[in-house]
Amino acid sequence: MELFPAVLIGGPPNSGKSVLTYSLSQSLRKRGVAHYVLRAAPDGEGDWFHEAEPRLARQLRIKGAFDERWVDRIVQDIRRRHLPLLVDVGGMPTPEQERILGVVTHAILLIRDPAARPVWQERVRRYGLHLIADLDSRLEGSSQILEEAPVLRGVITGLERGRMAEGSVFEALAERIAALFRYDPEELRRxxxxxxxxxxxxxxxxxxxxxxxxxxxxxxxxxxxxxxxxxxxxxxxxxxxxxxxxxxxxxxxxxxxxxxxxxxxxxxxxxxxxxxxxxxxxxxxxxxxxxxxxxxxxxxxxxxxxxxxxxxxxxxxxxxxxxxxxxxxxxxxxxxxxxxxxxxxxxxxxxxxxxxxxxxxxxxxxxxxxxxxxxxxxxxxxxxxxxxxxxxxxxx
Structure with missing residues (x-):
């Protein structure tokens, strides 16, 4: 039995996944919830990318490409996790890269192009993941919760680098992740x-x-x-x-x-x-x-x-x-x-x-x-x- 959950944050490119991942991680830190962010993409952006001066962050960012070796190692990392994970998988378009979905336990979908939603929903079903949230990502407008249970559905806005996610949808999502990741800190430490x-x-x-x-x-x-x-x-x-x-x-x-x-x-x-x-x-x-x-x-x-x-x-x-x-x-x-x-x-x-x-x-x-x-x-x-x-x- 897997001891810790591993939550995939998935969706097509440019949906705001890295910003959402960073914002969730910061929210969990403030709540004292132990976790780890695994950016399972060779162009993943660590916390430094969101906190460093923008010009410097662009210079430091390393672009890469998925290959079989990379996927093998990421799958291994997820399997041997020592804490609850947030897993940012990037756009992940190929079947080879989908092996990552076989070792996570839960999913958050972040979709900017509605045409991409059926593809990602089918992936969640195929790998038997517990869907936590299925959200529309928009740059402007107001966040809105459309459905709270069993899956959080709604519109989340403003997921831009340099800004922290906020609003009713983000807070509802952060609370769900905190509840899922909440282990007794002393038990984890021991x-x-x-x-x-x-x-x-x-x-x-x-x-x-x-x-x-x-x-x-x-x-x-x-x-x-x-x-x-x-x-x-x-x-x-x-x-x-x-x-x-x-x-x-x-x-x-x-x-x-x-x-x-x-x-x-x-x-x-x-x-x-x-x-x-x-x-x-x-x-x-x-x-x-x-x-x-x-x-x-x-x-x-x-x-x-x-x-x-x-x-x-x-x-x-x-x-x-x-x-x-x-x-x-x-x-x-x-x-x-x-x-x-x-x-x-x-x-x-x-x-x-x-x-x-x-x-x-x-x-x-x-x-x-x-x-x-x-x-x-x-x-x-x-x-x-x-x-x-x-x-x-x-x-x-």
Whole structure:
């Protein structure tokens, strides 16, 4: 029996699915409802795309194409889920991609072109999904509930990037999803932590935030870069550490470096408990002959004040095992090094641990177009400092 529901948000392209997914996720976070958003499309847009400055978000967005390998991995992720899922599947026009529908449990349909509705309704019936809502998506006008039970039907408006969904239809939908996803938080926590590595320091970020009196938004802590120094002072340095909970990439990277040379583990809602892969530095000869089939491509960019190491995917889906032992390009030992890329947290922690010997190390943060210093021996770059990318002292 499946422990957690997986709710597909489906419909033809340009119906507002990504905006609805993001808005639902934000609503669930404010209610303290644990969940995970899986964007099961190679051009899926993470939360960063809706929160970053628009010009930057367009530059960062990576377009891709479905292939059999991508679908295989997404199906695997959904099957081994560790939390309730919201699954944004994109337009999904081919039978091969429809295999994703075979492993979800529920569906929300969002339709802008009425001619597409019968096709999507037939898909829901064929795969035996529980239909939660069947909605017309319109850019303008008023939201309207036409039928509440057993399926929520109506008109939802204003699903545009840069705006949060709102109105009676959205609130009714958010309440239904919250009820479906509502598990006892302490039960979920115990379930996940019971699988943690057998080490002394298993850190729940929510508990840590309460001990450090971190500012909260609703039920969730709102970590800020200036919290880093006292957080690092609070935790033992150089001890095995396992990290659980929601937090920004720079926070995870800082703690991964803080644990060195001891092991570091993190809970990933796709993978469960995982240790970041280990990278090594390439020699000049190895760099020239690097395997072009490597799943990641690295670019070193010189700029005033230091360097930027940018990581990009060569194909849209990367497994942890594929990245073990990857070669990093040589980078001169001077100035601030900023780690950049649209990466999962376990890759940011892997990069940070590999680059921990730098004079100063920072992680790029798309929200605000800035970088956060996570480790430093250079007084010019104190830990917790936020550097705007436009700042002339930062690689730009």
């Amino acid at each position: 379930y996940h932590l019971a699988m943690a590595p057998d080490i002394d320091w298993v850190i729940d970020l929510d508990d840590l935030a309460r001990m450090l009196e971190i500012r909260r938004e609703g039920e969730a802590p709102r970590w800020a870069p200036e919290d880093l120094p006292r957080m690092l002072d609070f935790l033992p340095e150089g001890k095995p550490l396992a990290l659980y909970g929601r937090g920004p990439a720079w926070l995870y990277a800082a703690l991964a470096v803080h644990a060195l040379p001891a092991p570091f583990f993190q809970f990933d809602v796709r993978l469960g408990w995982v240790e970041p892969p280990r990278f090594r530095w390439a020699t000049e000869g190895e760099e020239r002959t690097a395997d072009r089939s490597s799943p990641l491509a690295f670019t070193v960019e010189r700029a005033p004040g230091g360097w930027r190491l940018r990581a990009t995917f060569r194909h849209p889906y990367v497994e942890r095992e594929e990245t073990e032992g990857l070669l990093l390009p040589p980078i001169p030992e001077e100035g601030l090094l900023v780690l950049n890329g649209k990466l999962p947290l376990w890759l940011f922690t892997a990069l940070a641990r590999a680059c921990a010997g730098r004079p100063a190390l920072a992680v790029f943060e798309p929200r605000g177009n800035q970088a956060v210093v996570i480790a430093s021996r250079d007084p010019a770059f104190p830990v917790g400092t936020v550097w705007r990318i436009e700042d002339p002292t930062l690689p730009g």
